[in-house]
Amino acid sequence: MSHSPPPASNCEEALIQLKNFGYAFDGEGVLRKVDPATGEPGKELFSYNVSDDAAENEKHYQKLANQIPEIVYALLEKNGLSRTYIPFDQPPERSSFVFSQPAKLSQSKKLLVLIHGSGYVKAGQWARSLIINNSLDHGTQLPYVRQAQKLGYDILITNANDCTRFYNGKENPIKGVNTSVEHTKYVWQNIVLPAKPESVAIVAHSYGGSLTLDLVERFPDFFKESVFAIAFTDAAMGSPQAKNKEYLCDVACDWVASNTPLDTPVSQSKSSIRRISAGHTKHEWTSYSAIDSVFKFIEEKYEQRANKK
Incomplete structure (x- = not known):
């Protein structure tokens, strides 16, 4: 092709x-x-x-x-989010970027981080095919942004597939963020941790689940102290490390593609992350289909955290 x-x-x-x-x-x-x-x-x-x-x-x-990425980027900005170019030591034209609200995160009382999957999707997208065949609300993260804003969350949106820039006649890897793993690690080390957020929730779709587990393994103390809820939507990920399993079983839930109604428990082992139906049979639909349940879960987890303090 x-x-x-x-x-x-x-x-x-x-x-x-x-x-x-x-x-x-x-x-x-x-x-x-x-x-x-x-x-x-x-x-x-x-x-x-x-x-x-x-x-x-x-x-x-x-x-x-x-053409979709630039349209979605503009919609994120229209909804109040701002770009931060990464890595910090590169000129913008040779950098990637993430989106956040506020523009500079600092000591967020509640922070929601959105992590998309692999492939062609960029910041603000869950599923490109749904954007094209259904609507922007079906395939983008905008419904999550709007709901998070209503609930008083600061927001951070990753852009983990944006790893190259075209110059000198060819595509070049962006230094420091040239893979999705490096991207999310850089964002965590250089944006999330220095911002010292009080409480963090994550929504991660598909391969975003694997990226999230990688972050848990790299920054276990931060996660156990500050990340109170992790909502996976049909995550593509391996088993968590034994030392993090108890924590993840406590704070995480995976809404999976299923032909059963939304929130129906899906078979799992006792020592694994809880899996429930996303209310749709197709992988790419899970984030859109499960949004109400996801936010109910996040808010309940936040309330539990607040009551412990």
Whole structure:
């Protein structure tokens, strides 16, 4: 398959590119075909098949999907979050970035950290396919942002798949954050720990679960002292280290893809993290489907923590 063109460099450019493909988001955040008569989003939804050639269909999809990150970044900023470029010693054009509210985290009473999965998704996204085929609310982290804001949380959004920059004629790894593991480690060491948050909750989807376990293993004292709730959504992760198992079984829950109703317990061993149904059978839907249950869990855990003090 031929390589997709580079993604748009800002939201305005991305929206223009999207329109060039014949698409635009409507007022409800649904991607629709542009009505040629009005130049506005019409009624037709996204169609993957543009050709009889399977490779051509995939190429078209990837080109269109490449426009999504900048659109989501702009929506995060519109919702009050700010970019922090990392690593701190690199110029912005050769850096990655994360989003937070406030712009500089400091002694947050309650901090919510959102960690996406692997692949093409960038900051603010849970599932690119849901953004394209359903709506921005279905596939982005915006519903989590809005709910966290309502509940008085400061917010930090990772960008763990943003590991390269194009310059000198080629893609180059971003020094210090050139893998998703390095990214989350850097964010924790250089943003979270120095900010000295009082109480931290994490929502991690898919491979974000593995990244979270890596953080627990690197910073066990901080986690056991400050991280009171970890909500996984259909996490892709191995077994936690024995020394962290009791802690994780206490603070964590995994909402997994299942054909049973939301919150139905899913079989597990007694010494593993609790697993309950996300209320949907598809992996990529779990974060969207489980959001109300996730926040209920986080708030209950916070209340338990507050009552212990």
